[in-house]
Amino acid sequence: MSEQITDRRIRLGMVGGGEGAFIGGVHRIAARLDDRYQLVAGALSSDPERARRSGAALGLDPARSYSDFVEMARAEAARPDGIQAVSIVTPNHLHAPVATAFLQAGIHVICDKPITRTLAEAEALAEQVAQSGALFVLTHTYTGYAMIRQARAMVAAGALGPIRVVQVEYPQDWLTEPVSEDGTKQALWRVDPERAGAAGALGDIGTHAMNLASFVTGLEAREICAELTRFVPGRQVDDDVQMMIRYDGGAKGMLWASQVAPGNENALKLRVYGAQGGLEWAHTAPDTLRHTPFGEPPRLLSRGGPGLAPEVAALGRVPAGHPEGFLEAFATLYSDAADAILAHASGAPASEGSLPGVADGVQGMRFVEAALRSSDAGGIWCAL
């Protein structure tokens, strides 16, 4: 491997994501897509044999295929060619301890969401990030879509006027029926409070929806009133989330996240309305954005098309009309993280830029805990 490559590509490690896991593979594609990373180490499983096999399958140097993430953090920090960043793709309950180990070793963290199982854990982690001086990126994938960046830029530029109404929804259908004993590995841990936290759909997809609404509008939820339901008999966590939201500054919103809505595959949708116009974006057609200046015909903006903010026009790997999707949005997060890591390496103060970071993670856990509190109390308004 030439020096040039070593200098150019970020040396990346991964914790979790071994055989049979889902999201680890997605992170690896995202890291690879724009050729900004090189996966060189991993603790892909806590089971040593499984870790070894998984590392071999990915072509890792056996010496850098660990089963213990603490050892990995220590060993990699000690190597001159050690990893510069680690991707954490474990079940939720391990996010905090793994992140802490690497942050303490001065290694940047790219962490799947939700950040932790509890708000207290998240706040403790935020302190670790502050103390470490390392970067912490939370992969709220949807913020990587070009047209979501465009929406954010337009709201920030005042194109909609003051925001009044924010409607966000994230329906799925894959938990419409009980997950059988022979269910997939990821389905099982996601409905297990021990490993996924007390929140089901709330933590899994509700946090994505909430984050997206805030990312685009720049508004934080101030109070929420939530109705969490477990529709499938025997399920231990919510599979449907309905919520009303009062935002800072007076905007009002609704949020619906469901995993029992047949016919919805992964139908995240955001609509934002201000005094002078509206924006609508749907994950089913992520390369387009509907802009409706009040009193004028709706306009369809598209990735690569005319009328975009300059920083958004620069995004995208293929011309307008060549669909980009989920993996490309994910890759944009990784590429932005690479930029932030290189900037940090050349002496700039640590900054995740517009990438979701630990503060977004803490805010997400505040949201989750407020929603649980609201729902447990029978549906009352709770401050975040």
Add this chain to the structure above:
Amino acid sequence: MSEQITDRRIRLGMVGGGEGAFIGGVHRIAARLDDRYQLVAGALSSDPERARRSGAALGLDPARSYSDFVEMARAEAARPDGIQAVSIVTPNHLHAPVATAFLQAGIHVICDKPITRTLAEAEALAEQVAQSGALFVLTHTYTGYAMIRQARAMVAAGALGPIRVVQVEYPQDWLTEPVSEDGTKQALWRVDPERAGAAGALGDIGTHAMNLASFVTGLEAREICAELTRFVPGRQVDDDVQMMIRYDGGAKGMLWASQVAPGNENALKLRVYGAQGGLEWAHTAPDTLRHTPFGEPPRLLSRGGPGLAPEVAALGRVPAGHPEGFLEAFATLYSDAADAILAHASGAPASEGSLPGVADGVQGMRFVEAALRSSDAGGIWCAL
């Protein structure tokens, strides 16, 4: 006028709907479309000169063009060829007194919605209906769409299994800015609490949304938690309604109605999810219905197309693929009402069949008052 026509067509009167009014003309088209009615009398305005001019413009016999609806009810009841039914298309505050006058004269009533300004008025009117033995039809237009009838039939037949989630929304944008002094006649009364009631968007379109959800699912709202907002400065009634709903039987729902959502013309949408499948219908494409049996590819049902319930297949005036719209849905209500009137005339007990009636009106006012109560109390759950 030949005997035959007299026998076949319902003799119809109208109160309201004179020069400059909007909804009266819509009722007249709806009554005319299937040739089941003949407009023969009216109190089109309370201003005598305006009433006269409006009647003349419609070709009414001047002797049957009234300015006082009480006199009209009395006079028409006394004529051998008097009206059999009256359409009430006045501002909301007159619905109750006008309906009462005609019911007491034994004349069937077809009334625009919302039924009254208050629940008390609605309950009193329900008693009048019961005492009169006459029919009372409330024109919740959307229940006349063929594919809404299909959705109702499918839910009733159990095609979705037990209903879990009901999402309904009705965004518009026409009140995004303040209504100027030179605004249209109808815009002004709709934002005036004296004439339209204490509810703005809630009464105007929220009631439609609620009624549609109940019509299709057969479920009634048991408790609601509402957030009513007046976004436009100076506005005296709500222009945005957000709500969570607990239905009888455990289903949960959300309702959003807004008149300040730029880019939404009249975008009523209903989505219903049960344990075995889902249905989605949008007013922007009213001739289609998306059915998603869980675990199978979504299917697109269409008016006139294959796979419909027999009573729905019989609806529709033009073949599949020839769009029918709002006026046709409205006309279906009128045609159904004509059937009900003829059945009553031939001795059958008074029954509006599947048409929305006075009970739906009362339920609608219960909904409005519960929403106002909930919102006024800061957003608490209130029983209907």
Add this chain to the structure above:
Amino acid sequence: MSEQITDRRIRLGMVGGGEGAFIGGVHRIAARLDDRYQLVAGALSSDPERARRSGAALGLDPARSYSDFVEMARAEAARPDGIQAVSIVTPNHLHAPVATAFLQAGIHVICDKPITRTLAEAEALAEQVAQSGALFVLTHTYTGYAMIRQARAMVAAGALGPIRVVQVEYPQDWLTEPVSEDGTKQALWRVDPERAGAAGALGDIGTHAMNLASFVTGLEAREICAELTRFVPGRQVDDDVQMMIRYDGGAKGMLWASQVAPGNENALKLRVYGAQGGLEWAHTAPDTLRHTPFGEPPRLLSRGGPGLAPEVAALGRVPAGHPEGFLEAFATLYSDAADAILAHASGAPASEGSLPGVADGVQGMRFVEAALRSSDAGGIWCAL
């Protein structure tokens, strides 16, 4: 019948459209919808008993329910309250003789399309129209859609620049399988060359597509190269039409009309591209028009919405977002015809305005004959 009504509404007769027919009922709804006509006479069938029954069902005066259209023309012309216009809704082979009879009696004609079975018949009819001084309206229904009128206005105003490409298609699927012996009345005559002419899909829907393209662009086809196919075994007329078109002025176009395309109900679609922009309209969403000025985001125009030509903004019976469909488009033709008839009655020279007239009918038959000629010769370019 009061004087006022007599003065205001056009007295209308109808030939064809008796029991079991389809298009007659559509014409009646269209005539009734805007209350501009009163159906007072008819030769609804050539079978006297059927004509009598059909007339009675529609409430016609028995004295004005004819079975012989020649007698009807004579009798009505002789009455002081005779019909002012006649709707011709017979099978195609009767269009010419019926129209001739009424034109010679000085009665305006509203004729279903295609105008005749042959070009020669059409040209002879055009002479009759010229000699009569009466109006002749050909019901190319799609020209009545508000957004089609908008498209025409935009092209005429140069919004697209010089037109380059015109793509029109009209797929259906209802003749995918052979029409059984117990098929509907209209299906049978439409596949019978004796009654429908030598053209199948070509005459039935191809003519609509061609007319629409010309109506919107203002361009006439100069040469066509056609491929007509009979896919269903035993069928005597084409059920699929493919065609390339050279328009006056250098624009190029394609036309596809099919009755054997499963999944297409009545999916007429027009796309027009010029040097400065494009327009797209689809019958599946007739209230919208996509406008794409080159180099700018596409805009979605809608009936009743912002950005329309003044004469189009004035069309429409219900506000934006309340779908209008096929019957409303048809009614717009009838209303425009009523205006033309009244203008003629008050002394203006006969003019159908923007309504399709006899010249369009002749052009349509030129198109049909050129297509048959082209296809019969193995697919060569033929001038119209």
Add this chain to the structure above:
Amino acid sequence: MSEQITDRRIRLGMVGGGEGAFIGGVHRIAARLDDRYQLVAGALSSDPERARRSGAALGLDPARSYSDFVEMARAEAARPDGIQAVSIVTPNHLHAPVATAFLQAGIHVICDKPITRTLAEAEALAEQVAQSGALFVLTHTYTGYAMIRQARAMVAAGALGPIRVVQVEYPQDWLTEPVSEDGTKQALWRVDPERAGAAGALGDIGTHAMNLASFVTGLEAREICAELTRFVPGRQVDDDVQMMIRYDGGAKGMLWASQVAPGNENALKLRVYGAQGGLEWAHTAPDTLRHTPFGEPPRLLSRGGPGLAPEVAALGRVPAGHPEGFLEAFATLYSDAADAILAHASGAPASEGSLPGVADGVQGMRFVEAALRSSDAGGIWCAL
């Protein structure tokens, strides 16, 4: 680099694709996405300095960064760790000589399309492929979409019955205006007959459309009648292609490819109709496929959703509802090619499987030459 990696990943070279080029970068992402290739050599430009810079930017070993593709083929073939396959992403006129050089060196070829500038070149190249025993993959990207594979599988399984009508179109708008002198590098060579061949839109996108229609239906065009137009003044090659097609077995089709259709970014669309059903696929929503069995409601199949053929269900990197796009389709071609290369390496006879190969390239050039012949002759039917 560990042995394992060497064994697992295909060693890849690239000719073309240096600084400022477009399609080379797309090929590199596609090769990288599924981690099946390692780019280790290149002749990224014929300009030595540019080649060197481009290679350095990609981290190539300088010793394997060539400027002469002939030298590259020779040198790589001589190395024990030489490339196993080469990606050819030069302008069209170099495809044949570059491919020949590598085939003669026994190196597999992955070539951008169109295969060559002329049919004669293509046929000569086919002989080279046959003699070499190496694999030749032509990157007709659209054949990599999961739902296109599904469509092909359904047609092959007889789900539509005998195919009757095949409608394919590929409109773009990026050449609506003349390409200025400061146009992008790729735009200029694409409108230059010397480098791109005599065909403009025909060769650039028309070949994609034709290939897609054949890939899905399994039918070859037998005769075509083409109308090629140069709408933009001064343009030397066609920018709009209209065509009628007679397929083997009696199916009829139309093909439209345009680069002057404002509002169309890259709107490839295929519709196939048979005696028992239809299929519709559009590049604007590539993860879905509309299936319309005649007489039943249309069904929406989706990548990852229910009802797919087993080999298609196995495709896809992220779950249903997470959009995949153009790069993923491209990556699927590369992954399939990797499988074919590995199979060949382990002794299986050379086979591109369902991947487009040299025969498809020859057929594509037959199509291009027939279209040019047809159009030059004024639009006559020509055999392929």
